[in-house]
Amino acid sequence: MKVTYYVASSVDGYIAKKNGDVSWLDDLGISMEETGYDQFFASVDGLVMGRNTYDFVFDYGTWPYEDKPAWVCTSTELNVMDGCQLQKAYNPRDVINEANELGLKHLWLVGGGKLAGSFIQDKLLTHLSISQMPIILGAGIKVIDGLNESVRLLPQGVQHQSGFSQLEFEIQHV
Secondary structure, eight states: OEEEEEEEEETTSEEEOTTOOOHHHHHTTOOGGGTTHHHHHHHOSEEEEEHHHHHHHHHHOSOOSTTOEEEEEOSSOOOOOTTOEEEEESSHHHHHHHHHHTTOOEEEEEEOHHHHHHHHHTTOOOEEEEEEESOOOOSSEESSOSOOSOEEEEEEEEEEOSSSEEEEEEEEEO
16 A cells, blocks of 8 residues: 655754644745645545644634545544544554555555654555745654654655645655
8 A cells, every 4th residue: 555645844844833833834825736736636545644633624624635534543532524534543554454445545644743653663654745845944843753763765756846846755664
């Protein structure tokens, strides 16, 4: 199964401010049409996210991921959003097992940094796609947090878009 962590990051490696705020992305003035998001989203048939990311989407008010099944790695109860095909898993391995049972081929790890670290430690993350934005945050939530394993990133491509760079890697676990 292909599992891609598709994420926007500051140049210094943060996906959000310490409080989870990602409004800095809006301040950059980069339109969604320029990011390649639509093509990427069309390539995935399921999503996985951490509890904080789910809560952020929940607070946003509407489910933006169509009818694709979505797993939230958490041990606590969740309020289900209208339109969300919510699956609940306690850990990355459960997500992969359930996604395989459903016949899914490509999962998007939506966020966040701790969950990405867990997927890497379990050797389940296969691809990394970083939209590196022209901003330095100085602190916040890291792209990948809590990582104790070494991994090798095999470059798959770099594209310089209007206002940012898109970095693509295949992950080789060592």
